[in-house]
Amino acid sequence: MSGIKLTSGENGGIASGGVTVREMTRLERIGAHSHIRGLGLDDSLDPRKCGSQGMVGQAKARRAVGVIYRMIAEGKIGGRAILLAGKPGTGKTAIAMGLAQQLGEDTPFTTMSGSEVFSLEMSKTEALTQALRRSIGIRILEETEVMEGEVVEIQIDTAFGGENKAGRAKGGMEKTGRLTLCTTDMETVYDLGTKMIEALSKEKITAGDVITIDKASGKITKLGRSFSRSRDYDAMGSTTRFVQCPEGELQKRKEVVHNVSLHEIDVINSRQQGFLALFAGDTGEIKSEVREQIDAKVVEWREEGRAKIVPGVLFIDEVHMLDMECFSFLNRALESDMAPVLVIATNRGISKIRGTEYKSPHGIPLDLLDRLMIVSTEPYSHDEVRKILSVRCEEEDVEMADDAMELLARIGIETSLRYAIHMIIASSLAATKRKSATVEIDDVKRVYRLFVDVKRSTQYLMEYNKEFMFNELDDRTTEYGVDNNNHHDGDEPVEGGVSGDMLMASSP
Structure with a gap:
């Protein structure tokens, strides 16, 4: 069984004619929870403040999940x-992502x-089985002989092919070489074949690199x-890692750890080309x-x-x-x-089981609810919403004025936090259009007028419900705090929302 590791190559910076090409080491994408780095807990599992590791508020829930993390790390909670x-x-999803980051790779x-x-x-059961087995890791320990040392010199000679057994001249060119490796105690020269020369070239090994070779x-x-x-x-980059020259013998026995999941072993052993099926995703149903x-x-x-x-x-989720x-x-x-830890999330109250x-x-059968350890999350306060928006502004590299941040926090409280978070980058683009580096309240x-929230959208539907197709609402229906008989102007916030004086003070 062999492990596969996908790594990105290193591109050095190039400078010519006064133009510098910056080195790109990784491609970053800002997502909904990309600011989450962990659960934000100290060693005693108490939540740290000031948005530690991107987590804000939900102190009780984070502490409870922190206990779960500690039990998972110690291997004492399988099947819970x-x-x-x-x-x-x-x-809820942010806490789950924080748990994932805390557990590590x-x-x-x-x-x-x-x-x-x-x-x-x-089938549904096959999909759940594959998901469960993806969540169970197997750490395989294997002893192997390796050569580990610092490259002193690589010498590669190229010669035209000689004669074959029939006495005829062989075409092409043959490469031979010598590799000098050393430790702090010894130095040895090894002869290289064609495959080893190609492997050294592919890994861009040069003198001064510390390498290991699996025999x-x-x-x-x-x-x-x-x-x-x-x-x-001249041989350095921004991501160059420096290590000490190895000590002792060049050849040594080393314990190699392979981390795979049960699902990966299933796929490799279930199909003729199962190894490639891991990349294609076409695993199909696996026999019991x-x-x-x-x-x-x-x-x-x-x-x-x-x-x-x-x-x-x-x-x-859901x-x-x-x-x-x-x-x-x-x-x-x-x-x-061999069951993994099951973490599920829902925002439903008392509802029908699908x-x-x-x-x-929660729309979950009672026999399964009896097995669950339930962690409740509470609504965010105004200060917590403001701190979350501040963390998101930092993640999205957006400068925002204090009054604009205060208004955005009020919008998050009165409408929804997701809506307020979506407004950050849109407000930044509006500020860029007027050539400003800072987002102002205007x-x-x-953006509040351009993109409506669910309350204003519902109010609009109530006002014009007769003009929509397949309308099934009657005149007495009220939802999201909007009464069908209580109409508002389309540009004004609904009752109970952000005050119109704050939002409509200036024209777009």
Whole structure:
């Protein structure tokens, strides 16, 4: 079994003619929760203030999830289930993302939506099974012989081909070479073949690099540059990593750790080209016999000390979109010996279970609710909304005036936090249009008039409901605090919203 690692290449900066090309080390994309770096907890699991790791407010919920994190890290909570319940816009998904960041890359964390199982070309139970097995990591320990040292010199000779066994001249050119490796105690010269020369060229190995060579596979890994070459500025980049020259023998036995998920092992062993199916995503349905054999083998590896099971996390957002069959399957799957931690989130109150006429809290059957540890989220206060918007402005690199930030916070309280967050970049574009680097209150007002929130949109529907197709509302219907008999001008906020005096003081 071999691991695959995808890495991005390093491009050095180029300067010519007074124009500098900046080095691009990674491509960043600002997303809805890209500002989340963790749960923002200290060592005693108390929430830190001032937006630590991007988390604001929800102190009780973060502390509860912090306890869950500690139990996951210690491997004491496999097969448990946690429900994040709260009204929309109270940070349920943000807390789940914070848990994922806190656990790190070594712990599998799978995210899916409740409605996702109905859009895949496989059965619902198969989709959930694959998601569960993606969330269970296997840490395989393997001992291998490696050569580790600092590259002193690489010498490559090119010669025309000689004669073959029939005495005829061979075409093409042959490459031979020598590699000099050293540690603090010894130095050795190795002869290189064509494949090793190509591998060294592909990894761009030069004198001064510290490398490891797997003797079994011939794989070359670049650990960094030796500290003795730290003054070679022509061979440095902004991401250059410096390491010490290895000590002791050049050849040594090393323990290599391969981190894979159960689903990856399933796919590789279930299809003729299963390894490629991991990239294509066309895994199809996997036979239960294959999974049973793999589970037995993993248990055998664990008993021999060759593998360790790492229970990860499966996060299902909008879990109320699942139906009774899916809930029953999850109920049974949590009793498995190798079940991950199940974290689910919903914003529903007492509602119908999908596909049935039965009502239940959060739209989840009572037998599954009995298994859940429920974490409630509370509405944000005005100061917390303002701090969240400030964190988002920092993430999106937007300068905002204090009065504009105060107005945006009031909009977030009266409408929704998501709507206020969406207004940040739009207000920034409005400020850029008038050639200003700072978002002013007039920019926020302009965007507020251009993009309506759900309350004003509902009020508009109530006012013009007779002109829309398939209208099913009667004159007595009230929703979102909007009465069909109480009409407002289309440019004014609805009753209970942000005051018109603040928003309509100036024209766009």
